[in-house]
Amino acid sequence: MSLILVTGGVRSGKSRFAEDLARDAAQDVLYVATGKAWDDEMARRIELHRERRPDTWGLCELGGRLSESLDASKGYSVVLLDCLSTWVSGRLMDIPEQAWRDESITKEIVGEAKAWLDAVAQTNQTVIAVTSEVGLGGVAMSRLGRWFADILGDVNQQAARQADTVYAVIAGLPWRMKG
Template sequence: MSIIMVTGGVRSGKSAFAEQLASENGTSVLYIATGVNTDIEMEERIALHRARRPEAWGLLETPLDIVSSAGEYENYEAVLFDCVSTWITNQLLAVPEEEWRAEVHTNDIIAQADAWLERLHAYKGCAILVSSETGLGGVAMSRLGRWFQDVLGTVNQRIAMQADEVYAVLSGIPLCLKGERR
Protein backbone atom coordinates (compact mmCIF):
# COMPACT_ATOMS: atom_id res chain seq x y z
CA MET A 1 0.00 0.00 0.00
CA SER A 2 1.20 3.46 -0.80
CA ILE A 3 -0.43 6.87 -0.88
CA ILE A 4 0.84 9.50 -3.27
CA MET A 5 -0.50 13.04 -3.04
CA VAL A 6 -0.31 15.38 -6.03
CA THR A 7 -1.18 18.99 -5.34
CA GLY A 8 -0.89 22.25 -7.22
CA GLY A 9 -2.86 25.17 -8.51
CA VAL A 10 -5.75 25.03 -10.94
CA ARG A 11 -4.50 24.06 -14.41
CA SER A 12 -1.01 23.38 -13.07
CA GLY A 13 -0.73 19.96 -14.73
CA LYS A 14 -1.36 17.98 -11.55
CA SER A 15 -3.97 15.66 -13.09
CA ALA A 16 -1.77 14.82 -16.08
CA PHE A 17 1.15 14.06 -13.75
CA ALA A 18 -1.12 11.91 -11.54
CA GLU A 19 -2.29 10.01 -14.62
CA GLN A 20 1.34 9.34 -15.51
CA LEU A 21 1.97 8.05 -11.97
CA ALA A 22 -1.10 5.82 -12.17
CA SER A 23 0.13 4.29 -15.44
CA GLU A 24 3.51 3.61 -13.82
CA ASN A 25 2.00 2.04 -10.69
CA GLY A 26 -0.35 -0.54 -12.10
CA THR A 27 -1.70 -2.27 -15.15
CA SER A 28 -5.22 -2.07 -13.75
CA VAL A 29 -6.20 1.45 -12.73
CA LEU A 30 -9.44 2.78 -11.30
CA TYR A 31 -10.08 6.46 -11.99
CA ILE A 32 -12.28 8.00 -9.32
CA ALA A 33 -13.99 11.12 -10.65
CA THR A 34 -15.59 13.62 -8.29
CA GLY A 35 -16.60 16.28 -10.83
CA VAL A 36 -20.25 17.06 -11.43
CA ASN A 37 -21.40 18.29 -14.82
CA THR A 38 -23.08 21.58 -13.88
CA ASP A 39 -22.51 23.65 -17.03
CA ILE A 40 -20.82 23.67 -20.45
CA GLU A 41 -17.42 24.65 -19.03
CA MET A 42 -17.47 21.77 -16.54
CA GLU A 43 -18.65 19.43 -19.29
CA GLU A 44 -15.58 20.45 -21.33
CA ARG A 45 -13.24 19.86 -18.36
CA ILE A 46 -14.72 16.40 -17.79
CA ALA A 47 -14.38 15.61 -21.52
CA LEU A 48 -10.71 16.64 -21.45
CA HIS A 49 -10.02 14.27 -18.54
CA ARG A 50 -11.91 11.44 -20.27
CA ALA A 51 -9.97 11.93 -23.50
CA ARG A 52 -6.61 11.69 -21.69
CA ARG A 53 -7.46 8.50 -19.79
CA PRO A 54 -6.69 5.09 -21.27
CA GLU A 55 -9.89 3.26 -22.21
CA ALA A 56 -8.80 0.21 -20.21
CA TRP A 57 -9.00 2.12 -16.92
CA GLY A 58 -12.01 1.57 -14.71
CA LEU A 59 -14.17 4.54 -13.77
CA LEU A 60 -16.00 5.28 -10.55
CA GLU A 61 -17.95 8.53 -10.39
CA THR A 62 -18.41 9.47 -6.76
CA PRO A 63 -19.03 13.15 -6.10
CA LEU A 64 -20.08 12.74 -2.44
CA ASP A 65 -19.64 9.34 -0.76
CA ILE A 66 -15.96 8.48 -0.94
CA VAL A 67 -15.88 6.31 2.17
CA SER A 68 -18.27 3.52 1.18
CA SER A 69 -17.02 3.47 -2.42
CA ALA A 70 -13.45 2.73 -1.23
CA GLY A 71 -14.33 -0.97 -1.09
CA GLU A 72 -14.32 -1.01 -4.89
CA TYR A 73 -10.59 -0.20 -5.03
CA GLU A 74 -9.51 -3.76 -4.19
CA ASN A 75 -9.95 -4.99 -7.76
CA TYR A 76 -7.28 -2.58 -9.03
CA GLU A 77 -3.52 -2.23 -8.63
CA ALA A 78 -3.79 1.55 -8.56
CA VAL A 79 -6.49 4.13 -7.98
CA LEU A 80 -6.37 7.74 -9.08
CA PHE A 81 -8.69 10.00 -7.08
CA ASP A 82 -9.31 13.26 -8.97
CA CYS A 83 -9.86 15.28 -6.95
CA VAL A 84 -10.09 16.06 -3.23
CA SER A 85 -10.79 19.76 -3.77
CA THR A 86 -13.75 19.01 -6.04
CA TRP A 87 -15.08 16.48 -3.55
CA ILE A 88 -14.90 19.12 -0.79
CA THR A 89 -16.62 21.64 -3.08
CA ASN A 90 -19.45 19.13 -3.61
CA GLN A 91 -19.73 18.63 0.16
CA LEU A 92 -19.87 22.37 0.88
CA LEU A 93 -22.40 23.10 -1.84
CA ALA A 94 -24.73 20.47 -0.36
CA VAL A 95 -24.98 22.58 2.82
CA PRO A 96 -27.70 25.28 2.94
CA GLU A 97 -26.19 28.77 2.81
CA GLU A 98 -27.47 29.71 6.27
CA GLU A 99 -25.43 26.78 7.68
CA TRP A 100 -22.15 27.59 5.92
CA ARG A 101 -19.16 27.42 8.25
CA ALA A 102 -21.19 25.61 10.91
CA GLU A 103 -18.77 23.54 12.95
CA VAL A 104 -20.91 20.43 12.64
CA HIS A 105 -20.55 20.44 8.83
CA THR A 106 -16.84 21.23 8.92
CA ASN A 107 -16.24 18.40 11.40
CA ASP A 108 -18.36 16.00 9.33
CA ILE A 109 -16.37 16.65 6.15
CA ILE A 110 -13.05 16.26 7.95
CA ALA A 111 -14.31 13.07 9.64
CA GLN A 112 -15.30 11.66 6.23
CA ALA A 113 -11.84 12.46 4.88
CA ASP A 114 -10.23 10.79 7.90
CA ALA A 115 -12.43 7.68 7.51
CA TRP A 116 -11.52 7.53 3.81
CA LEU A 117 -7.80 7.80 4.60
CA GLU A 118 -8.24 4.95 7.08
CA ARG A 119 -9.81 2.85 4.32
CA LEU A 120 -6.90 3.75 2.02
CA HIS A 121 -4.43 2.33 4.53
CA ALA A 122 -6.17 -1.04 4.18
CA TYR A 123 -5.90 -0.89 0.36
CA LYS A 124 -3.05 -3.01 -0.96
CA GLY A 125 -2.39 -1.01 -4.13
CA CYS A 126 -1.17 2.48 -4.90
CA ALA A 127 -3.58 5.36 -4.21
CA ILE A 128 -2.82 8.59 -6.06
CA LEU A 129 -4.76 11.54 -4.67
CA VAL A 130 -5.04 14.83 -6.55
CA SER A 131 -5.94 18.05 -4.75
CA SER A 132 -5.71 21.76 -5.40
CA GLU A 133 -3.44 23.85 -3.23
CA THR A 134 -5.20 26.83 -1.68
CA GLY A 135 -2.30 27.94 0.49
CA LEU A 136 -0.55 29.92 -2.23
CA GLY A 137 -3.29 32.47 -2.85
CA GLY A 138 -4.86 35.21 -0.82
CA VAL A 139 -7.75 34.81 1.57
CA ALA A 140 -10.99 34.35 -0.39
CA MET A 141 -13.35 37.29 -0.47
CA SER A 142 -16.54 35.27 0.08
CA ARG A 143 -17.71 33.37 3.14
CA LEU A 144 -18.03 30.16 1.10
CA GLY A 145 -14.57 30.66 -0.39
CA ARG A 146 -12.97 31.09 3.04
CA TRP A 147 -14.76 27.97 4.32
CA PHE A 148 -13.50 26.04 1.29
CA GLN A 149 -9.93 27.20 1.94
CA ASP A 150 -10.14 26.27 5.63
CA VAL A 151 -11.57 22.80 5.07
CA LEU A 152 -9.39 21.96 2.08
CA GLY A 153 -6.27 23.21 3.87
CA THR A 154 -7.00 20.95 6.83
CA VAL A 155 -7.77 17.91 4.68
CA ASN A 156 -4.73 18.48 2.45
CA GLN A 157 -2.47 18.64 5.50
CA ARG A 158 -3.93 15.39 6.84
CA ILE A 159 -3.41 13.65 3.51
CA ALA A 160 0.15 14.97 3.17
CA MET A 161 1.05 13.79 6.69
CA GLN A 162 -0.11 10.24 5.88
CA ALA A 163 1.16 10.10 2.28
CA ASP A 164 4.30 8.21 1.39
CA GLU A 165 5.04 10.69 -1.38
CA VAL A 166 3.86 14.26 -1.97
CA TYR A 167 4.35 16.24 -5.16
CA ALA A 168 3.56 19.86 -5.94
CA VAL A 169 3.05 20.58 -9.62
CA LEU A 170 3.87 24.11 -10.76
CA SER A 171 3.47 25.09 -14.41
CA GLY A 172 3.54 21.43 -15.42
CA ILE A 173 6.69 20.61 -13.47
CA PRO A 174 6.34 18.16 -10.56
CA LEU A 175 8.41 18.90 -7.48
CA CYS A 176 8.93 16.15 -4.90
CA LEU A 177 8.13 17.44 -1.41
CA LYS A 178 8.14 14.14 0.46
CA GLY A 179 9.34 10.60 -0.27
CA GLU A 180 11.26 9.14 -3.20
CA ARG A 181 11.72 11.41 -6.16
CA ARG A 182 10.51 9.86 -9.44
Protein backbone atom coordinates in the same frame (compact mmCIF):
# COMPACT_ATOMS: atom_id res chain seq x y z
CA MET B 1 -0.33 0.50 0.79
CA SER B 2 1.30 3.46 -0.78
CA LEU B 3 -0.37 6.87 -0.76
CA ILE B 4 0.92 9.45 -3.21
CA LEU B 5 -0.44 12.99 -2.92
CA VAL B 6 -0.19 15.29 -5.92
CA THR B 7 -0.96 18.93 -5.22
CA GLY B 8 -0.66 22.18 -7.10
CA GLY B 9 -2.63 25.14 -8.32
CA VAL B 10 -5.56 25.03 -10.69
CA ARG B 11 -4.39 24.12 -14.23
CA SER B 12 -0.86 23.38 -12.95
CA GLY B 13 -0.65 19.98 -14.65
CA LYS B 14 -1.21 17.97 -11.49
CA SER B 15 -3.91 15.71 -12.95
CA ARG B 16 -1.86 14.90 -16.03
CA PHE B 17 1.16 14.14 -13.83
CA ALA B 18 -0.94 11.89 -11.58
CA GLU B 19 -2.33 10.09 -14.64
CA ASP B 20 1.24 9.47 -15.83
CA LEU B 21 2.16 8.07 -12.39
CA ALA B 22 -0.83 5.73 -12.50
CA ARG B 23 -0.13 4.66 -16.09
CA ASP B 24 3.51 3.88 -15.21
CA ALA B 25 2.54 1.96 -12.04
CA ALA B 26 0.07 -0.57 -13.44
CA GLN B 27 -2.46 -1.48 -16.10
CA ASP B 28 -5.31 -2.15 -13.68
CA VAL B 29 -6.14 1.39 -12.62
CA LEU B 30 -9.40 2.66 -11.17
CA TYR B 31 -10.04 6.34 -11.82
CA VAL B 32 -12.19 7.88 -9.10
CA ALA B 33 -13.84 11.01 -10.47
CA THR B 34 -15.18 13.58 -8.03
CA GLY B 35 -16.25 16.28 -10.48
CA LYS B 36 -19.85 17.11 -11.26
CA ALA B 37 -20.96 18.88 -14.41
CA TRP B 38 -22.51 21.93 -12.73
CA ASP B 39 -22.39 23.84 -16.04
CA ASP B 40 -21.20 23.50 -19.66
CA GLU B 41 -17.65 24.59 -18.86
CA MET B 42 -17.28 21.95 -16.13
CA ALA B 43 -18.80 19.33 -18.44
CA ARG B 44 -16.07 20.15 -20.99
CA ARG B 45 -13.33 19.84 -18.34
CA ILE B 46 -14.68 16.43 -17.36
CA GLU B 47 -14.74 15.38 -21.02
CA LEU B 48 -11.09 16.44 -21.51
CA HIS B 49 -10.09 14.27 -18.55
CA ARG B 50 -12.04 11.34 -20.04
CA GLU B 51 -10.31 11.73 -23.39
CA ARG B 52 -6.86 11.56 -21.76
CA ARG B 53 -7.52 8.36 -19.82
CA PRO B 54 -6.87 4.91 -21.29
CA ASP B 55 -10.05 3.00 -22.15
CA THR B 56 -8.79 0.09 -20.05
CA TRP B 57 -9.05 2.01 -16.78
CA GLY B 58 -12.01 1.44 -14.52
CA LEU B 59 -14.17 4.37 -13.51
CA CYS B 60 -15.96 5.26 -10.28
CA GLU B 61 -17.91 8.51 -10.36
CA LEU B 62 -18.50 9.56 -6.77
CA GLY B 63 -21.97 10.57 -5.80
CA GLY B 64 -20.73 12.52 -2.81
CA ARG B 65 -19.05 10.23 -0.25
CA LEU B 66 -15.38 9.26 -0.48
CA SER B 67 -16.21 5.89 1.03
CA GLU B 68 -18.00 4.97 -2.23
CA SER B 69 -14.59 4.52 -3.82
CA LEU B 70 -13.49 1.86 -1.34
CA ASP B 71 -15.81 -0.91 -2.56
CA ALA B 72 -15.34 0.12 -6.19
CA SER B 73 -11.56 -0.12 -5.89
CA LYS B 74 -11.44 -3.79 -4.91
CA GLY B 75 -9.47 -5.75 -7.48
CA TYR B 76 -7.39 -2.79 -8.70
CA SER B 77 -3.75 -2.36 -7.80
CA VAL B 78 -3.76 1.40 -8.45
CA VAL B 79 -6.48 3.91 -7.56
CA LEU B 80 -6.33 7.48 -8.83
CA LEU B 81 -8.66 9.91 -7.05
CA ASP B 82 -9.06 13.19 -8.93
CA CYS B 83 -9.53 15.23 -6.87
CA LEU B 84 -9.96 15.99 -3.17
CA SER B 85 -10.51 19.71 -3.76
CA THR B 86 -13.33 19.05 -6.22
CA TRP B 87 -14.82 16.59 -3.74
CA VAL B 88 -14.76 19.23 -0.97
CA SER B 89 -16.32 21.85 -3.26
CA GLY B 90 -19.02 19.38 -4.30
CA ARG B 91 -19.84 18.65 -0.69
CA LEU B 92 -20.09 22.37 0.10
CA MET B 93 -22.30 23.06 -2.92
CA ASP B 94 -24.96 20.86 -1.31
CA ILE B 95 -25.01 22.94 1.91
CA PRO B 96 -27.65 25.70 2.17
CA GLU B 97 -26.21 29.17 2.74
CA GLN B 98 -27.66 29.50 6.24
CA ALA B 99 -25.55 26.47 7.30
CA TRP B 100 -22.24 27.74 5.88
CA ARG B 101 -19.43 27.59 8.44
CA ASP B 102 -21.44 25.21 10.63
CA GLU B 103 -18.81 23.52 12.81
CA SER B 104 -20.60 20.16 12.76
CA ILE B 105 -20.58 20.13 8.94
CA THR B 106 -16.90 21.08 8.92
CA LYS B 107 -16.12 18.22 11.30
CA GLU B 108 -18.21 15.82 9.23
CA ILE B 109 -16.38 16.60 5.97
CA VAL B 110 -12.90 16.61 7.52
CA GLY B 111 -13.79 13.42 9.41
CA GLU B 112 -14.96 11.74 6.23
CA ALA B 113 -11.63 12.55 4.58
CA LYS B 114 -9.75 11.19 7.62
CA ALA B 115 -11.82 7.98 7.60
CA TRP B 116 -11.08 7.54 3.88
CA LEU B 117 -7.35 8.10 4.44
CA ASP B 118 -7.38 5.58 7.32
CA ALA B 119 -9.17 3.01 5.14
CA VAL B 120 -6.71 3.59 2.30
CA ALA B 121 -3.85 2.92 4.73
CA GLN B 122 -5.27 -0.58 5.28
CA THR B 123 -5.21 -1.56 1.59
CA ASN B 124 -2.46 -3.12 -0.49
CA GLN B 125 -3.06 -0.67 -3.31
CA THR B 126 -1.17 2.32 -4.56
CA VAL B 127 -3.51 5.26 -4.15
CA ILE B 128 -2.76 8.51 -5.93
CA ALA B 129 -4.80 11.45 -4.67
CA VAL B 130 -4.86 14.77 -6.50
CA THR B 131 -5.75 18.02 -4.74
CA SER B 132 -5.48 21.74 -5.30
CA GLU B 133 -3.31 23.86 -3.08
CA VAL B 134 -5.31 26.91 -2.03
CA GLY B 135 -2.90 28.13 0.64
CA LEU B 136 -0.68 30.13 -1.71
CA GLY B 137 -3.26 32.75 -2.64
CA GLY B 138 -4.98 35.47 -0.72
CA VAL B 139 -7.90 35.05 1.64
CA ALA B 140 -11.10 34.41 -0.33
CA MET B 141 -13.53 37.31 -0.66
CA SER B 142 -16.63 35.26 0.13
CA ARG B 143 -17.72 33.38 3.23
CA LEU B 144 -18.12 30.17 1.21
CA GLY B 145 -14.67 30.61 -0.33
CA ARG B 146 -13.05 31.01 3.08
CA TRP B 147 -14.87 27.95 4.41
CA PHE B 148 -13.74 25.94 1.38
CA ALA B 149 -10.11 26.99 1.92
CA ASP B 150 -10.28 26.16 5.64
CA ILE B 151 -11.72 22.68 5.07
CA LEU B 152 -9.48 21.88 2.12
CA GLY B 153 -6.44 23.07 4.04
CA ASP B 154 -7.26 20.62 6.84
CA VAL B 155 -7.92 17.78 4.37
CA ASN B 156 -4.70 18.48 2.46
CA GLN B 157 -2.63 18.58 5.64
CA GLN B 158 -4.07 15.24 6.79
CA ALA B 159 -3.39 13.69 3.39
CA ALA B 160 0.17 15.03 3.26
CA ARG B 161 0.93 13.72 6.76
CA GLN B 162 -0.34 10.28 5.86
CA ALA B 163 1.16 10.13 2.36
CA ASP B 164 4.34 8.24 1.64
CA THR B 165 5.14 10.59 -1.24
CA VAL B 166 3.99 14.15 -1.93
CA TYR B 167 4.50 16.06 -5.16
CA ALA B 168 3.78 19.71 -5.86
CA VAL B 169 3.23 20.49 -9.53
CA ILE B 170 3.89 24.03 -10.69
CA ALA B 171 3.59 25.02 -14.35
CA GLY B 172 3.62 21.35 -15.32
CA LEU B 173 6.80 20.60 -13.43
CA PRO B 174 6.56 18.11 -10.55
CA TRP B 175 8.59 18.72 -7.43
CA ARG B 176 8.96 15.85 -4.96
CA MET B 177 8.41 17.26 -1.49
CA LYS B 178 8.20 14.07 0.57
CA GLY B 179 9.27 10.47 0.14
